[in-house]
Amino acid sequence: MVNTAVILAAGLGSRLKEHTAHKPKGFLVIDDLPIIERSILQLRKSEIEHIWIGTGYLSQEYERLAQKYPQVNCVYNDRYRDSGSMYTLYNMRESVREDFLLLESDLLYDIAGLKNLLADTRSDVILSSGATHSNDEVYIEMDEEGHLIAMSKQIELLGRVDAELVGISKVSLDTYQRMCRLVEAEFHNHLKWDYEQALVEVGKKKPIAVKKIEKFTWCEIDTEEHLQRAKEVIYPKLKQPAAHLSLPIKRNILLNPGPATTTDTVKLAQIVPDICPREQEFGDLMEWIAEQLTVFVAPKSEYDTVLFSGSGTAAVESVISSVIGEGKLLILSNGAYGERMAEIAQVYHIDYEVLESSSVLPLSLDAVEASIIRNKNKLTHVAVVHNETTSGILNDIDAIGKLCALHEVDLIVDAMSSYGAIPINMKASNLSFLISSSNKNLQGMAGISFIVACKEKLQKIKEYSPKSYYLDLYKQYEYFQRTHQLRFTPPVQTFYALEQAIIETQNEGIEQRYRRYTESWQTLIKGLDHLQLQYLVPIQYHSRIITSIKEPTSRNYEFGAMHDYLYNNGFTIYPGKIGQTASFRVANIGAITYQDIERFLKSMEEYLSM
Numbered sequence: 029m030v031n032t033a034v035i036l037a038a039g040l041g042s043r044l045k046e047h048t049a050h051k052p053k054g055f056l057v058i059d060d061l062p063i064i065e066r067s068i069l070q071l072r073k074s075e076i077e078h079i080w081i082g083t084g085y086l087s088q089e090y091e092r093l094a095q096k097y098p099q100v101n102c103v104y105n106d107r108y109r110d111s112g113s114m115y116t117l118y119n120m121r122e123s124v125r126e127d128f129l130l131l132e133s134d135l136l137y138d139i140a141g142l143k144n145l146l147a148d149t150r151s152d153v154i155l156s157s158g159a160t161h162s163n164d165e166v167y168i169e170m171d172e173e174g175h176l177i178a179m180s181k182q183i184e185l186l187g188r189v190d191a192e193l194v195g196i197s198k199v200s201l202d203t204y205q206r207m208c209r210l211v212e213a214e215f216h217n218h219l220k221w222d223y224e225q226a227l228v229e230v231g232k233k234k235p236i237a238v239k240k241i242e243k244f245t246w247c248e249i250d251t252e253e254h255l256q257r258a259k260e261v262i263y264p265k266l267k268q269p270a271a272h273l274s275l276p277i278k279r280n281i282l283l284n285p286g287p288a289t290t291t292d293t294v295k296l297a298q299i300v301p302d303i304c305p306r307e308q309e310f311g312d313l314m315e316w317i318a319e320q321l322t323v324f325v326a327p328k329s330e331y332d333t334v335l336f337s338g339s340g341t342a343a344v345e346s347v348i349s350s351v352i353g354e355g356k357l358l359i360l361s362n363g364a365y366g367e368r369m370a371e372i373a374q375v376y377h378i379d380y381e382v383l384e385s386s387s388v389l390p391l392s393l394d395a396v397e398a399s400i401i402r403n404k405n406k407l408t409h410v411a412v413v414h415n416e417t418t419s420g421i422l423n424d425i426d427a428i429g430k431l432c433a434l435h436e437v438d439l440i441v442d443a444m445s446s447y448g449a450i451p452i453n454m455k456a457s458n459l460s461f462l463i464s465s466s467n468k469n470l471q472g473m474a475g476i477s478f479i480v481a482c483k484e485k486l487q488k489i490k491e492y493s494p495k496s497y498y499l500d501l502y503k504q505y506e507y508f509q510r511t512h513q514l515r516f517t518p519p520v521q522t523f524y525a526l527e528q529a530i531i532e533t534q535n536e537g538i539e540q541r542y543r544r545y546t547e548s549w550q551t552l553i554k555g556l557d558h559l560q561l562q563y564l565v566p567i568q569y570h571s572r573i574i575t576s577i578k579e580p581t582s583r584n585y586e587f588g589a590m591h592d593y594l595y596n597n598g599f600t601i602y603p604g605k606i607g608q609t610a611s612f613r614v615a616n617i618g619a620i621t622y623q624d625i626e627r628f629l630k631s632m633e634e635y636l637s638m
């Protein structure tokens with residue numbers, strides 16, 4: 029775990045004239061607090077214990093900070109007038125002897141950026157964002173895998189612009205030492221190296237990851253114009269809007285499998301000026317949302333997202349009614365959501381067959397392959413649920429996708445309750461259609477469902493005669509491509525909430541979100557053991573997102589009464605849905621942590637001991 033930070037703060041800040049005549053740039057004040065102090069407080073909140081500041085111009089100001097904050101130490105660069113940021117960093121090599129977070133001193137930023145980098149399992153990661161149009165950007169070019177290729181203020185030096193440098197990076201000791209060795213050989217020529225240049229050079233020898241958070245809230249303050257933007261645009265966004273509401277929103281812990289608990293910022297994102305959804309501005313919003321939903325799971329050059337108004341089932345129904353054509357569908361079912369796909373196929377008179385299997389075990393790949401082979405002549409599609417929400421079993425869609433590739437059939441995946449938490453790579457796993465909705469692991473509001481589809485497969489269904497009017501997948505796709513609008517009225521405010529939910533998903537990162545969910549699930553499993561309650565699915569098959577629990581046999585237990593008791597304490601649980609075994613379910617998705625699960629377990633213990 030990284031617990032050290034380095035802040036580069038030697039510069040003159042000469043473009044800010046009177047503001048920096050008596051104080052370095054880090055001491056620009058926004059809402060009564062110098063930006064360097066806000067940064068230090070954010071680092072401390074992120075469990076950073078040692079902060080090294082590379083000083084130069086008016087270094088005594090930083091020395092004074094070091095008196096105030098025991099975590100802070102300064103290293104003075106006496107050549108600050110004629111050297112670049114890399115020399116300041118090089119100058120600290122005797123002090124900095126571990127991996128660290130590297131920050132510039134003149135940043136105003138969302139603390140989520142620190143948390144994201146710290147939780148990333150890779151050791152060298154540069155934080156970047158989408159376009160800010162702030163003037164003076166450092167542009168980044170990266171390769172297909174998201175590794176650094178080039179970085180410069182001069183666009184013409186890049187092959188392509190993929191992102192903008194934020195000025196917060198995670199640097200391993202090895203990379204730092206390589207950067208130092210590299211510039212050491214050059215310092216006799218000049219001291220003007222930027223740390224960005226050195227990172228690019230090292231990046232040619234070892235992979236340096238670029239983490240892009242599309243709408244990351246941040247700014248650098250180099251000019252009067254930047255300062256104004258910081259005060260008027262960025263800082264208001266960083267302040268928690270809910271803190272200013274006179275009516276706090278009660279926080280309920282939803283342990284039902286979606287809609288999930290949302291953040292206040294997602295709730296409040298719905299309060300926007302009225303807008304006609306046929307306006308360009310709203311079209312742009314939906315386009316951005318569709319693109320982000322694609323890139324979470326697939327390359328946008330080959331895949332596209334089609335949006336629908338409606339709950340998740342609307343998108344499932346759209347795919348099943350639109351993509352099969354004259355072919356045959358094999359539905360793999362080990363729970364109620366697999367069965368639901370069969371019911372839909374039945375309604376639309378699709379040629380289909382169901383491979384039923386145990387509702388407490390994952391699908392058997394051998395049985396799946398045997399079914400595919402048995403249907404060889406007519407079979408065109410296979411459909412499966414990723415996380416079967418009835419039981420909490422995780423089906424192996426990667427293995428099934430590879431089977432489908434082998435037998436040249438298309439795979440449809442209902443990823444309603446896995447998308448946004450469990451990393452999915454559609455291309456690598458050979459998935460043609462992936463279905464999810466706004467209100468589960470994305471932690472948005474209910475009302476939008478979507479399909480991430482392989483573009484080539486979408487083109488193929490163009491010729492099929494539609495079986496549904498509203499849910500016609502090709503029409504919905506084609507109309508949006510052409511007009512930037514949905515065919516029918518979208519849930520306008522729900523889209524604004526989804527935008528915010530996506531921003532928060534990107535801030536946290538999907539892998540990190542899954543780690544948070546996993547922590548909650550582990551807490552739950554431990555608590556169930558303590559209460560001597562048993563779960564239905566063998567533990568190694570758990571999705572860690574939802575758990576089916578056998579009902580207690582104690583005399584005074586009754587689901588309705590326990591539900592009501594918990595509900596009155598702010599926790600919502602969900603009835604079971606599996607065969608004959610009496611059970612109930614607990615989902616640990618949404619904007620909650622393991623501490624909420626601890627409180628829930630205590631509440632359940634209270635009920636059971638009454």
Ligand SMILES: *Cc1c(COP(=O)(O)O)cnc(C)c1O
Binds near residue numbers: 413417444
């Ligand atoms: C939630 C869910 C659905 C869709 O349910 P809606 O009530 O229509 O949103 C479909 N499949 C799975 C696996 C689910 O978890």
